[in-house]
Amino acid sequence: MSDPVFRILGPLEVQTSAVDLAPLPPGRHEIVLGALLIEANRVVRVDQLIDAIWYDDPPATARTQVQICVSGLRQHLAPLGQDVSIVTRSPGYILRVARDQVDAHLFAELVAESDVLAREGRREEASQRIRRALDLWRGFALSGTQSRVLQAKAAQLDEKRLSAIETYTELELVLGRHHRVIDDIGPLVTEHPLRERLRGQLMLALYRAGRQADALRAYRDGRQVLVDQLGLEPGEELRRLERAILAGDAGLRPETPVAVTAPTPIAAPAAQEVTPRLLPPDLSDFTGRGDLVELLEAQLTGADRRDAPVAILTGKPGVGKTSLALHVAHRVRDAFPDGQLYADLSGTRTEPASPVDVLDCFLRNLGLPGEAIPDGLDARTETFRGLLAGRRMLIILDDAHSDTQISALLPAAPSCGVVVTTRTRLTGQPWATIVEVEVMDDEQSLRLLGAVIGEARLAAEPAAADALIRLVGGLPLALRVVAARLAARPHWSLAWMRERLADERRRLDELAHGSLMVRASLALSYDGLEPDARRMLRMLSGLDAVTLPVWAGSSLLEIDLFRASDLLEVLVDVQLLEIAAVDLNGSPRYKFHEIIRLFAREQLELDESPQARMDELTRVAGGWLSLAQEAHRRIYGGDYTVVLGGAPLSPPPHSYVTQVLTDPLRWLEAERANLCAAVAQAAKAGADELAWSLAVALVALFETRCYYEDWERTHTQALAAAQSAANHRGTAALLCSLGSLHLSRSRLDEAEQVIVPALAGFAELGDVAGTALARRNLALLHQLRREGTRAMAGYQESLADFATIGDPIGQAHVLSQMAQLELAAQSLEPAAAYLHRALALSRGIGTRRVESQVRYRLSGLLMSQGRHEDAEDLLADVLELVQSAGDVVGHGRILHRLGVINARLGRGREAQRLLREALAVRQQVLDRQGVADIRAELAKLALDPSLDPV
Incomplete structure (x- = not known):
């Protein structure tokens, strides 16, 4: 086999003795060729080449420059003939070349051939084949090539080289050539100190060469590196090898006899009382947890106790329970001079450790000969507790699975101490101290x-x-x-x-x-769950909600509330969910740690179809929509002043609705983050009807509590979805609501830009309710622009529409605004008539919020009539209403008006106090016009000598 022409297992080179090739231009040409060679005979997309050259900052001419590079490469490689060519193939290019002419691909073929030979038992041939593969390497892959993307791919090739070296070393050890191995991999272990398999091979080679001390030194050096750099102990396989070397295990001898003098076996000690020291090492860089360390030390070493102290550390996967347990154990070990026992109970694995087997290990470490160890759990537990009687010993039970698993491993002697770590909430040890280990701050x-x-x-x-x-x-x-x-x-x-x-x-x-x-x-905990609990976890992760109520779990799996609650508590017990808060009905609310959510979402995408994920979103968002619409009804006395969408509803159980919506604004406030997240998620998923219906149902909250950013954000998100789906009714409803937002913030031009198309949209659809709302908003826009005639005409049309659809709240709103127009024109009798009609309508429905708004308007009428004390009395009652309802806007307006009344009554000091309170509230809600008006009133107070001193 001839040497490869293209070499990337080192600096990129193109070499052939058959023809003369000019040196490859460095830079872009080298990067493009490298990318094509790595994927030889496969399409490399143009955008991948652009990323390889410019990463995240490509110029506008990037595609053209790539084409120029490819053209240059074709000319450069032309002397190699038809065996090598760069072919255009949408959406990019293919480098056509025999695989054995690219060293990286030849390397992969030789390694694969070696693997086949090894499985057939032809180890000598396998070793030779993989040796040939390794000889192709001339340094780090693509060294010198300036490309982040190619460096990442080169790192994958370098990793394959190291894996091949480990495979080659394994073969050489099997063939008895441990002396050669020592020379080959000694420097590599120094260069890659974290590769435990390579270090283990060096240890084995040194041991077989009769260098037991060097083998153990290699282990200690590796352990020190792991502890110093990662804060971790070596893996179980490496620790097992160290123990075998210490014991002179005959199983370490090579299959092929070699001339190595075996160490003289050490005679087994006679049975005697021994002091076991089984604690794994402490972390050299253990950090934080000072309060927990202090608590556990006091628990384990306290003088006054009747039973052996047991501390159970529980927490989510990866929170550091074992590290904390071992750190504390090392700090208190002097208080337990008779020894320390440690067992990994493998609680998160498919087959947790059997207490019978753990006791066998403990008894042997306590000096009991194997032939003296009794059979059966009860007999071993009795023997174990008898041996510990009167002794001061510390026991660490790591990764416990259940109360049943640990019960037999607990000593009876109060002189002993026990630390248990577990991901499961263990409640069967009533005298134990439960310590929740949380994430770090x-x-x-x-x-x-x-x-x-x-x-x-x-x-x-x-x-x-x-x-x-x-x-x-x-x-x-x-x-x-x-x-x-x-x-x-x-x-x-x-x-x-x-x-x-x-x-x-x-x-x-x-x-x-x-x-x-x-x-x-995380997979260890997840795989140990029952199927329904696994499905609950992954389905919950598909929601963008901040906290999750029980009914959401019930809706996701279409099961009853109590079954859902049981499954959620299982997830809490194994630390995959957290308790976030208590719902308004007294039930728990749950939340994810973000890393666990990401893991669960991976499982969701693997195990649930896109349609199933859309169905789950529809059900839960439909539940929130049902609750939000019911909250609106309870605030306004019915489906008034709102356009209802046709999204499917999934109402939670009636008992839950009754409990949480006793105070609808309080529920909306508590659920605000989840409701906004549901709008965003529905919009992103293309559930346009759900998105817009939920967005407009939340306006009562946004308006009352001045959540203007939420109002704008949710409506903008839903509007994009509605417009994309050509949902004309949803588009009109959102534009109309955005008009209300802009009017609230005195953005009159922006308001006009959305109200006019909203009115046109509703009119085209023949939607009388929507038309009434849009006409009301347009009339208010005219009123704020001081266009009284146009405003009154618009209100009259809106009033007629609201009357047609039987919306008394809409009528009350409009009548109040018409009264305001009349007051501005000093027409007090028409104003009074409108306000009394509005008051009668609001009282007829029983909505105190709307009634308080009308009564606020009536106070203005009383002031116009010179009845300031009557206006003050009326506003005092209204102030209580708005404060109890959490109506921030209304609160600011009433304080402002009370300040003006007190100024007109000559009470300068009280007027100033009220106006300053009003100023703070109106600044909070970004009411620029209100702030300006209050400052003007305060300035007049300061200059008016007829008032009492301020």
Whole structure:
């Protein structure tokens, strides 16, 4: 087989003895050729080539420049003949070339052939084949090529080389050539100290060469690197190998006899009382948790106790329960001089450790010979507790599965202490202290990150460091992965790590380093769930809600509330959900840690079809829509002053609705973040009818509490969906509502731009309710522009429309505005008539909010009649109403009017107090005109000598 023409396993080279080739132009030509060679005989898209050359900053002429590069490469490679060609194939280019003429592809073929030979038992041939593959390498893949994209692909090739070296080393060890292995991989272990498989192979080779001390030193060196850089202990396989080397295990001998003097076997000790020291090492960079450390130390070493103290550490996956337990254990070990026992109970694995097997290990470590260990759980538990009687011993039970698993492992002697870690909430040990281990706060997270990567590096990029902590949500395992990757790549900036984590779709891919894998940690808990609980978790993750009520889980799985509650509590017990708050009916609300949500969404996309995901959104958003519309009805006394959409409703159980909507504005306030998120998610998913219906149903909240940003954001999102779907009614309803928003904020030109097309849209649809609302808004626009005649005409038309559809609240609103026009013209009798009609309509429906608005208008009439004390009395009653309803706008207006009344009655000090309160409220709601009016009143107060001193 001839040498490859194209070589990328090192600096990019094109070499052939058959023809003379000019040197390849560096820069773009080299990058494009490298990208084509990596994907030889496969299409490489033009946009991929653009990314490889310019990454995220391509020029406008990028495609043209790529075409020029490809043309230049074709000319450069022309002397190689028809065996090599660059073919245009939509949407990019293919480099046609025999696979054995590209060293990277030849390398892959040789490794694959070696694998087949090894499986057939032809190990010598397999070793030779993979050796040939490794000889193709001349350095790091594509070294010297200046492209982020190609560097990432080159790193994958480098990783394949290291994997091939490990496979080759395995074959050489099987063939008994451990002396050669030592020379081959010794330098590589130094270069890649975190590769545990490679280090284990070196340890085995050294041991077989009779260098037991060097083999153990290699282990200790590797452990120190892992602890220093990652804060982790070696994996179980490497620890098992170390124990085997210490014991001179005969199983470590090679299959092929070699001339190595075996170590003299050590005679087994006679049965005796021993002091076991089984604690894994403490983390050298353990950070934070000071309050928990202090609590656990006091629990374990307190003098006055009748039973063995048991501390159960519970928390979500990756929160650092084991690290905390071991740190505390090392701090208190002197208080337990008779020894420390440790067991990994494998509670999150498919087959948790059996208490019978754990007791066998404990009894042997306590000095009991194997032949003296009894059969059966009860007998072993009795023997274990008997051996511990009167002894001061610490026991660490890591990753417990259940109360049943640990019960037999707990000592009876009060002189002992126990620390249990678990992801499950264990409640069967009533005397135990339950310690919730939470995620780290920002300060602790920064200290952990700095301990691994260095304080100087942290201080150089404080904003990026803060962003990294937010992206992993303070989860210690995720933080350690980030820190480990940064420590292993000192040339990476924190900002670059932040960019890699920013894409939610890739975040869990990025949170993996060696044996540290956030996804794998979460999968252990997820895989152990019953099918319904797994489905509940992944379906919940599909919602963008901030917190999740029980009814949402019920709606998602179409099950009753109590079954949904049971499943949600299972997820809480295994730390995959958190309790966020208590709902207005007293039931819990739940939330995700963001990393767990991302994991659950991966499972959602794997296991649920797009249609199922749309159905779940429709059901839950339909539930929120049903509740929001019912809240509107209770505020206004019916479906008044609102355009209702035709989105499907999924009402929660009637008992829930009755309980939470006793105070509808309070419910809307509590649910605001979720309701806004539901609008955004429905709009993004193309559920236009749901999006606009829910958006307009929330206006009572937005208007009353002055959530103007939410009002504009939800309506803009829903409007984009409605317009995209040619939903004319939804478009008109949203434009009309946006008109109300702009009028509230005195944006008159913007208001006109949306109200006019809204009115036209409703008129074309023949929608009388919508037309009435749009005409009312247009009349108010004329009124604010001081166009009284046009405003009155518009109100008359709107009033007739509201009367036609039987909307008394709409009529009351319009009559109040007509009264305002008459008051401005000093026509007091018509104004009084309109207001009394409005008051009768609002009282007939029983809506105190609308009634308070009408009574506020009546106070203005009384002031115009010179009846300031009567107006003051009326407003005092109205003030209580708006305060109890949380009506911020109304509160500011009433305080303002009370201040004016007090000024006219000569009470300067009280007027000033009320106006200043009003000023603060109106500034809060960004009422620019109201703020200006109040400041003018305060200025007049300061200059009027007839008033009492201010």
